[in-house]
Amino acid sequence: MEQIKIASPKRNGEGIFPFLTAAAAVSMLLLVGAIFLVVLWGAWPALRAFGPAFLFSAVWNPVIDVYGAAPAILGTVITSLLALALAGPLGVGTAIFLSELAPHWLKKPVSFLVELLAAVPSVVYGVWGIFVLVPWMRTGPGLFLESRLGFLPFFQGPSIGVSVLTAGLVLTIMILPTIAAISREVMRAVPQDLREGLFALGATRWEMITRVVLPVSRTGITGALLLALGRAIGEAMAVTMVIGNANVIPVSLLAPAQTAASQVVNEFPEAFGLHLSSLLLLGLLLFMITLLINLVAVWLVYRTDQWSSGARQPGKLKGKGVAGHA
Amino acid sequence: MALDVTIENLSFWFGRQQVLKNVSLRACQKEVTALIGPSGCGKTTLLRCINRLHDLYAGASVAGKILIGEENILDAGTNRVELRRRVGMIFQKPNPFPHLSVFENVASGLRLHGLAYGRSLRERVEACLRKAALWDEVKDFLDRPGALLSGGQQQRLCIARALAIEPEVFLMDEPCASLDPVSTMHIEELIKELQEEYTVIIVTHNMQQAARISRQTAFVLHGELVEAGPTAELFVHARDSRTEAYLTGKMG
Numbered sequence: 001m002e003q004i005k006i007a008s009p010k011r012n013g014e015g016i017f018p019f020l021t022a023a024a025a026v027s028m029l030l031l032v033g034a035i036f037l038v039v040l041w042g043a044w045p046a047l048r049a050f051g052p053a054f055l056f057s058a059v060w061n062p063v064i065d066v067y068g069a070a071p072a073i074l075g076t077v078i079t080s081l082l083a084l085a086l087a088g089p090l091g092v093g094t095a096i097f098l099s100e101l102a103p104h105w106l107k108k109p110v111s112f113l114v115e116l117l118a119a120v121p122s123v124v125y126g127v128w129g130i131f132v133l134v135p136w137m138r139t140g141p142g143l144f145l146e147s148r149l150g151f152l153p154f155f156q157g158p159s160i161g162v163s164v165l166t167a168g169l170v171l172t173i174m175i176l177p178t179i180a181a182i183s184r185e186v187m188r189a190v191p192q193d194l195r196e197g198l199f200a201l202g203a204t205r206w207e208m209i210t211r212v213v214l215p216v217s218r219t220g221i222t223g224a225l226l227l228a229l230g231r232a233i234g235e236a237m238a239v240t241m242v243i244g245n246a247n248v249i250p251v252s253l254l255a256p257a258q259t260a261a262s263q264v265v266n267e268f269p270e271a272f273g274l275h276l277s278s279l280l281l282l283g284l285l286l287f288m289i290t291l292l293i294n295l296v297a298v299w300l301v302y303r304t305d306q307w308s309s310g311a312r313q314p315g316k317l318k319g320k321g322v323a324g325h326a
Numbered sequence: 327m328a329l330d331v332t333i334e335n336l337s338f339w340f341g342r343q344q345v346l347k348n349v350s351l352r353a354c355q356k357e358v359t360a361l362i363g364p365s366g367c368g369k370t371t372l373l374r375c376i377n378r379l380h381d382l383y384a385g386a387s388v389a390g391k392i393l394i395g396e397e398n399i400l401d402a403g404t405n406r407v408e409l410r411r412r413v414g415m416i417f418q419k420p421n422p423f424p425h426l427s428v429f430e431n432v433a434s435g436l437r438l439h440g441l442a443y444g445r446s447l448r449e450r451v452e453a454c455l456r457k458a459a460l461w462d463e464v465k466d467f468l469d470r471p472g473a474l475l476s477g478g479q480q481q482r483l484c485i486a487r488a489l490a491i492e493p494e495v496f497l498m499d500e501p502c503a504s505l506d507p508v509s510t511m512h513i514e515e516l517i518k519e520l521q522e523e524y525t526v527i528i529v530t531h532n533m534q535q536a537a538r539i540s541r542q543t544a545f546v547l548h549g550e551l552v553e554a555g556p557t558a559e560l561f562v563h564a565r566d567s568r569t570e571a572y573l574t575g576k577m578g
Contacts, residue, residue, distance in 0.1 A: 020469075096564075164573070181344055193419055193421040194421055194423060196379060196417065196421075197421040198423070200414070200415040200436070200488075201410065201411065201414075201434065201487070201488070201491060202407050202408065202410040202411030202412075202435070203407070203438055207438060211438070213330075216424060216427040285510075
């Protein structure tokens, strides 16, 4: 190879460019690591003081300096799952409509509106929640649920508007565009020849969607749902504004409660000492929960990607002994 | 049961652009009819009219008749889902369903139409894989993803999938375009066997292939059917000078 002389003497970019990109990539890892360490450092006193009991205790009392995260964690889990349960079918349905069914002239404007929803700052959703959703929940659906299903502990009144359910509804609206937009992209990526393949066998559009589009894109849809769940878990501002911020184990969907993120938002400015450390421990828990969700998402994607990426490359099994000739 | 496919004065438009002009052609049962012509001449469009796959897209319009047996399938009242069950199609690029196993790929049409269950389903799948000359190669891999087979195996899998629902007509859109010569030979042998039971219409860019496997050849140019006739005759004495120019490589 030495006989080839490169004409231009100054081609340093070749050496510097990989270094710069590698530095950028590594700095991301360092940043995440640093955040983790700082939060862990701050949370350490609370971790030492309460240990695993922090997770299960419902006491959060700055006067006696005893803290437990059970109400906040349960509030986070319930509001997020509620939002996912409502926004999941709605978002995937929207995506199916936009990708498979909508007439051409409707696709663009509706897709644009869906993406616009994602661009609205969360505090705006909070304000809308306070002035529109909360009064409506107090008199409308909240009152209805209280009067009809109030005998169940989950719908016990009084319905005062701010509640777990209201927070769940705001979160639903907030994560809906994430689910709809990503699912739509994933469905659009399903090769057209697969759709035509089932149509050519005599499938209706409904059969084509349920037997080809959804199964082929299920990995991506799962990814969209998990991403949305991550967003719902971490959302602080809008939830703080409509959940009522009561430090209780949430039982009734119509009662005020709090989430880990809303508790941090509410108390962080005035906290010090073990109180501050407990809030940081709450943050650490959020950090780890979202990390876990992402790991599961990546694992799911990787597991199903093995066949779906091999799918379009013929002959992958040859080495493993398919008696092929081609 | 095989039926003749008779195309009468077929014209086809995408939006304002006319893709097919007054095409008439009869594809006889138990024969292979080859459609040849340069890229973009409308061969594939013609093929996709026969199972009305164009209906899936906005802007397609059609005039004329396509008779399968005695029935005009371009009638407004035609049940397109039922039509596509009766008219099998093989695509240019093998398109096995990536989320389904070899077995389920072949079973997909049967399950779709509820034609077989349990043991009879397994027997039908095996019979179709044997017919598609794929059984011996995949019998130990039936539960592996169909998309992990080689390109030639994938295409035969698609043929088995189409065979399973017992169509009357087979449409093939350059089925060997993405395959190597050995796989091509396998598919060609298969097509020769298919013509004993079915009406086969095949689009091909490979004129040797048309000569090897078809009884009748039709030459399409700029959306018009220039001429059609028995393959042996057309390749030796083309009546139209444009056909001769294309066959001898002076055009297209």
